[in-house]
Amino acid sequence: MANIQGGVFNEIACNNPQTPMPVTELNPAQTRAMLQQVAERIIEAEAVLSEADRQLGDGDHGIGMKRGMEAVLKELSELDETATVGELFGSMGMAMISSMGGASGIVFGSMFRVGAKALKDSPEAFTSDGLVTLLQQANETIMKRGGAKPGDKTMLDALAPAQNAARLSSDKPVSEALENAAIAAETGRDDSCAMIATMGRAKTLGEKSIGHPDAGACSVAIILRTMADCAAKN
Numbered sequence: 001m002a003n004i005q006g007g008v009f010n011e012i013a014c015n016n017p018q019t020p021m022p023v024t025e026l027n028p029a030q031t032r033a034m035l036q037q038v039a040e041r042i043i044e045a046e047a048v049l050s051e052a053d054r055q056l057g058d059g060d061h062g063i064g065m066k067r068g069m070e071a072v073l074k075e076l077s078e079l080d081e082t083a084t085v086g087e088l089f090g091s092m093g094m095a096m097i098s099s100m101g102g103a104s105g106i107v108f109g110s111m112f113r114v115g116a117k118a119l120k121d122s123p124e125a126f127t128s129d130g131l132v133t134l135l136q137q138a139n140e141t142i143m144k145r146g147g148a149k150p151g152d153k154t155m156l157d158a159l160a161p162a163q164n165a166a167r168l169s170s171d172k173p174v175s176e177a178l179e180n181a182a183i184a185a186e187t188g189r190d191d192s193c194a195m196i197a198t199m200g201r202a203k204t205l206g207e208k209s210i211g212h213p214d215a216g217a218c219s220v221a222i223i224l225r226t227m228a229d230c231a232a233k234n
């Protein structure tokens with residue numbers, strides 16, 4: 001019989017959202033592995049993200065996110081083993097802000113950076129409650145920094161529904177809350193296709209922006225989908 005403990009099997013398991021056993025919470029090592037996987041998936045998606053941005057903007061979203069996530073991988077690999085759940089998210093956010101630059105760096109970095117505060121009450125476990133607080137603060141911070149609201153065809157159109165879904169799953173194991181948040185983010189990304197852009201470069205396209213998803217919403221969907229799939233395999 002083939003050895004199923006190898007890397008290929010783990011890779012497949014990580015991609016399988018149907019894993020039946022719920023995972024109540026993640027410890028710091030599991031959280032770190034999940035965030036590393038997020039960075040790797042975003043790097044792999046560079047071309048897809050840049051193409052999405054090319055339809056509506058200047059086509060640099062994938063490159064910026066890739067640069068940020070390469071800095072994240074470096075930061076996470078150098079971070080001490082005693083790093084708490086909040087410190088892991090916070091360091092990830094800081095690495096993105098300092099390496100990506102521009103609006104994207106600030107809004108996407110903030111999405112993780114808020115984790116440093118949001119998750120400080122539970123340093124050794126990433127739970128559904130932590131996820132809810134993280135997504136809530138991420139939404140608030142990004143609305144404040146970016147000046148957008150849901151419906152403007154931005155990353156918030158994936159992030160806001162994800163926050164709602166997580167909130168409704170706050171009494172569930174973290175793997176289920178993440179799965180529900182990921183589904184909501186993917187639906188939100190798809191829903192952004194029908195929206196007219198009112199922010200940034202895409203605004204000038206007006207109704208021509210209909211039919212394409214927002215690139216930032218695509219990134220949010222990938223981030224939450226990867227977190228859900230990785231949480232479920234623990």
Ligand SMILES: [Mg+2]
Nearest residue numbers: 057058060061
């Ligand atoms: Mg761009």
